[in-house]
Amino acid sequence: MAEPARRHLISLADLADTDLRLIVRRGVEYAQCRPTGERPLRDLVAGILFRKTSTRTRTSFSAGALRLGAQLVTYGPGDLQENTGETIEDTAAVLSGMLDVLVVRTAGDEAELRAYAVNRRMAVINAMCADEHPTQALADLTTLAQRFGKVEGLRVLYVGEGNNTASALTLALSRYSGTALYLRTPPGYGVAQRFLDRAQLNAKHTGALVEERHDMAFLPPVDVVYTTRWQTTGTVKHTENWREVFAPFQVGAAVMAGTGAEVFLHDLPAHRGEEVTAEVLDGTASLAFRQAENKYHSARAVLEWCAVPETRGDPVRHV
Numbered sequence: 482m483a484e485p486a487r488r489h490l491i492s493l494a495d496l497a498d499t500d501l502r503l504i505v506r507r508g509v510e511y512a513q514c515r516p517t518g519e520r521p522l523r524d525l526v527a528g529i530l531f532r533k534t535s536t537r538t539r540t541s542f543s544a545g546a547l548r549l550g551a552q553l554v555t556y557g558p559g560d561l562q563e564n565t566g567e568t569i570e571d572t573a574a575v576l577s578g579m580l581d582v583l584v585v586r587t588a589g590d591e592a593e594l595r596a597y598a599v600n601r602r603m604a605v606i607n608a609m610c611a612d613e614h615p616t617q618a619l620a621d622l623t624t625l626a627q628r629f630g631k632v633e634g635l636r637v638l639y640v641g642e643g644n645n646t647a648s649a650l651t652l653a654l655s656r657y658s659g660t661a662l663y664l665r666t667p668p669g670y671g672v673a674q675r676f677l678d679r680a681q682l683n684a685k686h687t688g689a690l691v692e693e694r695h696d697m698a699f700l701p702p703v704d705v706v707y708t709t710r711w712q713t714t715g716t717v718k719h720t721e722n723w724r725e726v727f728a729p730f731q732v733g734a735a736v737m738a739g740t741g742a743e744v745f746l747h748d749l750p751a752h753r754g755e756e757v758t759a760e761v762l763d764g765t766a767s768l769a770f771r772q773a774e775n776k777y778h779s780a781r782a783v784l785e786w787c788a789v790p791e792t793r794g795d796p797v798r799h800v
């Protein structure tokens with residue numbers, strides 16, 4: 482019997498335009514429908530390896546895999562023999578003979594995740610690494626598509642650290658025509674240049690705008706304001722006075738009113754009173770908790786795309 486040819490999702494840059502749109506559309510369909518009882522991952526086993534804390538991503542992929550019919554094997558940060566010196570390559574060679582999907586969160590870089598992706602029997606999904614948080618961006622696009630009916634042409638102001646959420650958002654939005662992403666990142670904490678360069682390449686095809694500044698002096702009119710927690714999971718700040726540097730980048734009522742944004746997004750977890758005021762996070766414009774739920778809907782779309790490549794992306798059946 483032919484071996485399965487599963488698909489990895491390590492970076493959004495790996496996704497073809499059609500696949501990106503398919504996953505987002507599928508996520509919206511899952512968000513709109515009650516469960517169909519169809520279980521495309523039945524008979525499959527998913528490994529859930531989280532070396533760092535997580536509430537949303539771990540739960541969304543675990544619940545998503547279970548609901549799609551898979552069985553789970555879960556690993557915490559201290560469980561694998563990697564902790565006693567076994568290489569990732571050896572670990573991957575072993576796991577890929579037993580698992581169909583491996584969902585990984587690590588504080589390491591993209592190269593570490595690619596080391597797990599040794600063959601196409603076991604799909605590897607990046608559930609966040611130091612460089613990029615691609616499944617967060619897919620949930621964000623799902624939320625935008627659900628709220629506005631499209632992603633094309635949307636204007637987004639991102640305020641905060643140029644972390645893995647920001648890099649994924651930069652890669653994602655620039656793939657849609659006519660979008661504008663205004664990044665306002667604290668000095669010394671911008672989006673890594675390679676993501677900005679990649680976004681500019683995307684923009685040549687889509688006409689998207691990606692602009693980064695390190696102050697809050699000029700805030701353009703936008704549809705959406707997005708922020709993220711100042712303390713990114715698994716990272717430490719390289720300057721002692723970072724709180725003073727970040728302080729002007731808080732999203733409060735003045736930022737929302739000044740930009741005319743209809744929607745506020747936050748990848749969560751949040752610290753009310755730091756990156757965002759409680760008034761904004763819990764206000765009527767905030768979709769932060771719908772966005773969190775969409776991580777689950779989007780995770781099912783990702784699992785299906787990675788683990789069951791023969792899925793055609795037909796609309797989810799409404800019941």
Ligand code: CP
Nearest residue numbers: 535536537538748749
């Ligand atoms: N947004 C996000 O990735 O949340 P968790 O860290 O809780 O998974």
